[in-house]
Amino acid sequence: MDVQLLTFIIVGASFALYIAIAIWARAGSTTDFYVAGGGVPPVLNGMATAADWMSAASFISMAGLISFMGYDGAVYLMGWTGGYVLLALCLAPYLRKFGKFTVPDFIGDRYYSQTARTVAVFCAIFVCFTYVAGQMRGVGVVFSRFLEVDIVTGVVIGMAIVFFYTVLGGMKGITYTQVAQYCVLIFAYIVPCVFISMMVTGHILPQTAFGATLADGSGMYMLEKLDNLSVELGFNEYTSGTKSTIDVFFITFALMVGTAGLPHVIVRFFTVPKVRDARKSAGWALVFIAILYTTAPALASFGRVNMIETINGKDMQGTPYAEAPTWIKNWEQTGLITFKDKNGDGKMFYAAGSIDDPASQNEVKVDRDIMVLANPEIANLPAWVIALVAAGGVAAALSTSAGLLLVISTSVSHDLLKRNFAPNITDKAELFYARLAAGVAIVIAGYFGINPPGFVAQVVAFAFGLAASSFFPAIIMGIFSKRMNDKGAISGMIAGIAFTAAYIIYFKFVNPAANVPANWWFGISPEGIGTLGMLVNFAVAYGVFKMTDEAPQEIQDLVESIRFPKGAGEASAH
Amino acid sequence: MAFKSDDDKTAYWKENLSILAKLLVVWFVVSFGCGILLVDVLDQIQFFGFKLGFWFAQQGSIYVFVVLIFVYMAKMNALDKKYGVDEE
Numbered sequence: 195m196d197v198q199l200l201t202f203i204i205v206g207a208s209f210a211l212y213i214a215i216a217i218w219a220r221a222g223s224t225t226d227f228y229v230a231g232g233g234v235p236p237v238l239n240g241m242a243t244a245a246d247w248m249s250a251a252s253f254i255s256m257a258g259l260i261s262f263m264g265y266d267g268a269v270y271l272m273g274w275t276g277g278y279v280l281l282a283l284c285l286a287p288y289l290r291k292f293g294k295f296t297v298p299d300f301i302g303d304r305y306y307s308q309t310a311r312t313v314a315v316f317c318a319i320f321v322c323f324t325y326v327a328g329q330m331r332g333v334g335v336v337f338s339r340f341l342e343v344d345i346v347t348g349v350v351i352g353m354a355i356v357f358f359y360t361v362l363g364g365m366k367g368i369t370y371t372q373v374a375q376y377c378v379l380i381f382a383y384i385v386p387c388v389f390i391s392m393m394v395t396g397h398i399l400p401q402t403a404f405g406a407t408l409a410d411g412s413g414m415y416m417l418e419k420l421d422n423l424s425v426e427l428g429f430n431e432y433t434s435g436t437k438s439t440i441d442v443f444f445i446t447f448a449l450m451v452g453t454a455g456l457p458h459v460i461v462r463f464f465t466v467p468k469v470r471d472a473r474k475s476a477g478w479a480l481v482f483i484a485i486l487y488t489t490a491p492a493l494a495s496f497g498r499v500n501m502i503e504t505i506n507g508k509d510m511q512g513t514p515y516a517e518a519p520t521w522i523k524n525w526e527q528t529g530l531i532t533f534k535d536k537n538g539d540g541k542m543f544y545a546a547g548s549i550d551d552p553a554s555q556n557e558v559k560v561d562r563d564i565m566v567l568a569n570p571e572i573a574n575l576p577a578w579v580i581a582l583v584a585a586g587g588v589a590a591a592l593s594t595s596a597g598l599l600l601v602i603s604t605s606v607s608h609d610l611l612k613r614n615f616a617p618n619i620t621d622k623a624e625l626f627y628a629r630l631a632a633g634v635a636i637v638i639a640g641y642f643g644i645n646p647p648g649f650v651a652q653v654v655a656f657a658f659g660l661a662a663s664s665f666f667p668a669i670i671m672g673i674f675s676k677r678m679n680d681k682g683a684i685s686g687m688i689a690g691i692a693f694t695a696a697y698i699i700y701f702k703f704v705n706p707a708a709n710v711p712a713n714w715w716f717g718i719s720p721e722g723i724g725t726l727g728m729l730v731n732f733a734v735a736y737g738v739f740k741m742t743d744e745a746p747q748e749i750q751d752l753v754e755s756i757r758f759p760k761g762a763g764e765a766s767a768h
Numbered sequence: 769m770a771f772k773s774d775d776d777k778t779a780y781w782k783e784n785l786s787i788l789a790k791l792l793v794v795w796f797v798v799s800f801g802c803g804i805l806l807v808d809v810l811d812q813i814q815f816f817g818f819k820l821g822f823w824f825a826q827q828g829s830i831y832v833f834v835v836l837i838f839v840y841m842a843k844m845n846a847l848d849k850k851y852g853v854d855e856e
Contacts, residue, residue: 268825272799275830279795282837283788401827405817415817433811433822443804468855470845477837484830491826757781758853760770
């Protein structure tokens with residue numbers, strides 16, 4: 195059977211499964227819709243959280259990024275997992291005890307302020323839209339490459355599926371669908387990687403294969419070979435980085451704190467029955483995430499060796515273009531690989547530098563995003579593995595979109611509508627508006643998926659920087675300082691966001707030409723500035739707090755009551 | 769009131785913070801310490817086919833993170849029991 199037919203069958207079967215689950219887990223009330231009735235078992239919730247968190251970026255792009263960044267790729271590996279430690283230890287159990295539906299709910303109640311709630315709502319909506327546009331795009335790319343339908347059709351199919359189970363099932367439908375999606379995506383990620391590590395080193399586990407000796411009998415370590423190859427071709431050693439230590443430190447910190455402050459991640463801990471389940475669920479989520487995140491660096495290094503050897507040949511003399519494997523030609527059609535025969539010898543050669551620079555030997559431009567998708571083809575794996583990877587990529591994109599769309603719809607129907615404009619609407623009416631908001635959000639996200647604004651990649655730094663400099667400090671102070679007041683928290687959030695946004699907007703949009711280390715403050719890139727924004731937030735909040743009255747007694751009592759588990763009820767609106 | 773006395777409440781919170789502080793120190797040391805600040809020093813040490821600093825940055829820290837959350841869970845559940853503030 196050919197690859198395309200197999201891909202149709204496997205992707206189609208996975209869609210049928212998601213729809214069946216959605217019908218089984220319909221939402222009957224707002225509690226079902228917002229927090230799955232608060233009754234999800236912790237291990238399953240951990241799995242759903244992992245699927246929610248691991249987006250098209252984790253599945254499709256991350257290994258590719260690491261493959262090209264070497265050691266520096268650790269910022270993503272540590273940043274996107276270390277945040278869960280902060281989440282599990284400092285946020286999840288307390289927010290669960292607090293027992294509301296959303297992050298703006300916590301901010302609004304804890305700081306007894308409608309302004310704080312509204313600021314939080316807009317941050318949440320902005321962060322989620324930023325993310326979801328990228329996901330829809332991911333669906334489109336997978337569809338267009340593997341099913342050869344155009345991107346528009348791919349995005350529309352993806353929208354229809356997400357629409358169906360988000361609008362029907364709300365959080366309940368999403369949670370159980372995400373469990374299935376996790377299984378699909380992790381299987382799709384691990385299988386090709388196991389095949390490749392067996393081929394390269396003879397080890398089954400990619401995590402150990404990556405530090406093993408090569409299977410070609412040379413007795414050389416895999417990473418040693420990769421270091422040598424990299425240096426020979428004019429790159430840095432793979433295992434040492436090019437970023438400055440301070441930048442790596444700040445980016446990693448911003449990603450960790452940003453992860454812990456992302457509303458669609460936090461809300462997952464409202465769906466479990468008890469505080470102890472929130473702790474457990476965070477642990478399981480990280481286990482399920484770590485399976486992919488410890489495999490990714492292995493995949494990255496194998497992919498890099500395979501790619502270099504395919505293009506340059508085992509003897510490093512270049513492979514004649516006429517004999518190039520079909521995957522190179524396939525990806526060339528999508529524009530993600532470009533070959534320019536600069537020395538006219540008819541052979542491809544990959545090296546450091548740009549293909550447009552006459553001084554560089556490099557003749558092949560390879561887009562980072564194809565690493566995971568092309569890996570099975572590069573390693574000549576069977577067709578069903580390639581089909582599986584396509585289904586995994588779609589599962590990753592769909593599961594994350596659904597989680598984000600839910601936060602958007604909750605923010606609109608619950609935080610904005612019910613809390614601000616129509617406090618007396620019935621549960622049924624609120625549910626209707628939640629579904630309506632989810633529907634509208636999907637259409638907007640789909641529009642951005644089809645017509646991606648050029649700045650999608652840039653705004654990701656924005657989303658993390660914003661979460662790091664606004665939500666995270668506000669929530670932390672709300673739990674660990676019972677006297678922190680509304681004025682301190684609000685001015686902290688505004689100062690943190692304004693500082694971070696100004697820095698990112700200047701370097702990414704206003705004056706991108708100046709975006710070089712020499713111009714950065716203390717050598718911190720826009721990706722890492724959220725860390726400094728967080729410190730600004732804490733400092734301003736503390737300063738303003740010192741000059742104003744402390745939080746009223748009933749709020750201090752509220753904070754004391756969330757500090758121990760006993761008496762945690764179901765999450766509720768009141 | 770869930771606690772037997774105000775002293776209990778203060779003591780519980782103090783113990784909670786001390787568990788947090790210890791675990792966060794480990795969190796910081798494995799990731800920012802071994803994986804970033806000390807990476808060049810640790811890279812002098814060979815750990816199977818890895819340079820040790822590189823291994824911490826791309827593998828080791830993640831394993832420690834997972835362990836940390838489960839240790840936290842166990843310690844907090846025990847603490848809740850000790851002060852009688854667990855659920856059920």
